[in-house]
Amino acid sequence: MKNIVLKIVFLIALCVFLYSGFNLGYTYYKYWKVDHDNDVLVKEVVKTEKKHKASNVRTIDFNYLRRLNKDIVGWLYIKDVADYPILKGQSNDTYLHHNYKKAYSFAGSIFLDEISNKNFQDGNTIIYGHNMNNGSMFGQLKKFSEQSFMNNHPIAYIYLPDGSVNVYDIFSFNRLDATDTNYYRNNIEYGSFIKKLVSASLANRQVSTKKAPLIMLSTCATHDTNWRSVVFARLSKTIHKG
Template structure:
């Protein structure tokens, strides 16, 4: 009799563990589904592909993406959703295609979406030390390293030289209707408290530090100053290491 009760208890405990694990798995799936759904719906509302391609002032080293040049973003609609939206970032042939926000501090959009609702994936957001018009010498953008490859998870791919060569530009769309293009030139890994997360730097010294620790890099003219765009994400969950991709301002076009 005692053995039957013990067997029943073990069965009930095992069933509870199974149900709890199943619930957690299902809830995790739902959270990722909700994040992807919300971002996809936002893109469908505000990202338009026009028939007219923007005229570039000069050609990039390997040519710009034609679809990126034909894109336009409905910032009027974005601003009606959340006035903290200050831009849109796009890297062709990657999952990076998101609104950029700037909150009151660096926690504002760490775990909140553009509707200001809780979201474990948060948003792509600008460091509070930066000006929202991207005019600083080093503008820093953060995004989570999501397990499903969304947000800034794709940055880790840039540690491979061939990947950097085949995904060479960052496109940033601005509320004034213009498009700023950044030439990706370096991938690095920093500690979360690194002094590289800064602005107002001596340009040549800062560039020398970047290039001295690059995992992958492109040749760059360090004598001629150009504003930098620093994309940063966690290397792994609960890690103090950060994957960083640097872009160097190439041109702004309307």
């Protein structure tokens, strides 16, 4: 009888071990798949030309991207932080858990809020991405809470389908409630909005008082609350094709 009990206990322990191992392996695979798919896409569409010793010039093959998915409206690049296509679906649910191929992905995509215009000319364009544990999507945004990191990563780029590039000055990191319509809106009064943001920021840089379109990069601060980690940047210039 004792041997039978021991065998049952062993079998149960073995099943638990195998199940836990499967879940761990599957989780690892899902994260690997997200990184792998984006690495493949970057190699396909991002071209970097060496212009001179001090800088590189990046171009994005939007002809290829639009053949993949016409919902791709731009490409976001922040050094060491993000290098992804930006999508706009019919609603905020469209790309919450779907990738640029429209296939299911637990990491979803980087996407515009349904109230934001795809020309990035709103007073405040809202862009979402998941806070992934491996740092993918918007998993690196929280680093902007460190003043030194913001100082060393002051620029965001959005490449557009017409070949132009919007260049943004990153100026504020905030923790905000996702239900706060004072911030999650596209029409703003620039001066008072900027003043309120900077005064409540965890890290900030000097920002111009001259009105210009903003982008608002938003991700979950934690997975079980309404708090969001949010990075704001102001359009400083647009580089036109040619």
